[in-house]
Amino acid sequence: MNAEATGMRRRRKEARPQELTAAALSLFVEKGFAATRLDEIAARAGVSKGTLYLYFDSKEALFKAVIAEGVIPAIEAGEAMLAESADDPVSLLRSFLQSWWTMIGNTELGGIPKLMMSEAGNFPDTARYYDEAVIQRGLALLRKVVQRGIDGGIFRPVDPALIGTLLVAPLVHLATWNHSFASCCNHGIDAQAYVDAHIDLALNGLAVRTTEYGTRS
Amino acid sequence: MNAEATGMRRRRKEARPQELTAAALSLFVEKGFAATRLDEIAARAGVSKGTLYLYFDSKEALFKAVIAEGVIPAIEAGEAMLAESADDPVSLLRSFLQSWWTMIGNTELGGIPKLMMSEAGNFPDTARYYDEAVIQRGLALLRKVVQRGIDGGIFRPVDPALIGTLLVAPLVHLATWNHSFASCCNHGIDAQAYVDAHIDLALNGLAVRTTEYGTRS
DNA sequence: TTAGTTACTGACTGGTTAGTCATTAAACAC
C-alpha cells in the first residue's frame, strides 16, 4: 500500500512546481483559463489547493509560469538546431517544420499556442512576453532559412516578413485543432500525412518555376 | 435630447436579439466566454441584464445563438458563389480565398473561429454543430475546386482531404491573430499583402512543375 | 524519544456573477 493510494501526505518540494504546471497546462488548454478551477488543477496534480499557493502567488502567476516553462526550452532547441546546421535550405526548412511538429506541435506543448491566443486579451503583458520570446525569435529563424534559399537562387523572392507566418500557420492550426475540435469531431486526418503535405506544398510553392499561370495578372 | 442620452427606455423587440449577439460576439472573442460578464454584454448593447433574459434563456444559449447567427449567412454565401461560377480553377480558388478574407476573416465574423476553438472543449455539442455546418461544408467546397484543377491537369494530384485545411489555415491564423495578439503586439503586417502572398504561394505549390528538387527523397 | 521544522491540508470567507422577479414606464386600444 503506497503513499498515493492512501491519504498519506508525500513531501516533494522539488517536483511540485512542475507537477502543478503540467496539470495546469492541460486543463487551461482544454477548458480555458477562467473556466478552470484551482481545486481541479490541484487534484490532478495530486495535492490540495493550499499546496498550490505554497508555490504560486495567484492563479495568474500560475498561468505565467505555465507559459514561461513550456516555451523557453522549445525556442532554445530551435535556435541550437539552426546554429549547428549546414544543410541546404530545402532540407533545412523541411527538418525545421518537421521538428517543430514532432517536438512541440505533437506534444502537450502544442496546446500553448491555443492557450496563449485565447488569453492574449486578458494577459497582455504575458502576450507581449510570448510574442518576443517565442514568436519573433521563431519567425527570425525561419526567415534566415528562407533567405538562404532566396540568396542561393533556389527559392523565389518571396517577402521574408510574411513567409515565416505562412509556413508555421498550418502546423499551429493542426496543433490547435488537436486541442479543441479533435475530441468531439475527429475527421480521421493523419497528422503526419498533413505535415508532409504541407511541407511538400510549401516547398513547391517556394520553388523557382518555369510555367507562369499562377502569377497575378 | 434623444432616448439614448437620457435614461429613457426604448422598446425595440425586433432589433434586440441582433444587438445583443453582436455585443456578445465581440466580448466573447476579446475575453473568452467565461471571463465575459452578462452585465457587460448588456451594457454594450445599451440595455440592462434583465432584458438579455427576455431574449435568451441562459448565457450558454446566448453563446449558441452567437455562433449560429454568425455562421449561417457566411457558409450559404460561399456555396452560392461556387454554384454560379464557371471560372477556371486557378482564378476560382483565388477568388474563393480572397472572398473568405474580405467577407469573413477581415470582419467581426473573423473572431468566430478563435472563439469556437477556445470554447470547443466546453461546448462539445455546439462544436459538433459548427464542425458540420461550417467546417465540413467549407472544406467540401474547397475540395471541389481543387479537384477540378487536378482533373484538368492544372494542379498536381495532392490529397483532397488535406488540401482544404492547408489552404484555409493561414487565413484563419491571421484572423485569429487579429483578435488576440494584434492589440498588444502589432507586427505591422499588411493583411492584404499576407493574403496575396499566401494565395501566390499556394497556387505555385499546386502548380504542375518541371524542376524536381522539392520532392521527397 | 523527543523537540523542532516544514510540506501539506481543507474548512472557511469575502467578493463576484448567473439568473430571478416585483416594479416601472412606454406603447397601444378605445
Added chain:
DNA sequence: GTGTTTAATGACTAACCAGTCAGTAACTAA
C-alpha cells in the same frame, strides 16, 4: 384621457470560487 399590455429595469439571491490560515502529519536532528 383612461385602462391594458408588455418591453425594460435593477435590486436581489444563491451558488461558485480565488485566496487564507490555523492546524496536522511527515521528516530531521539531537
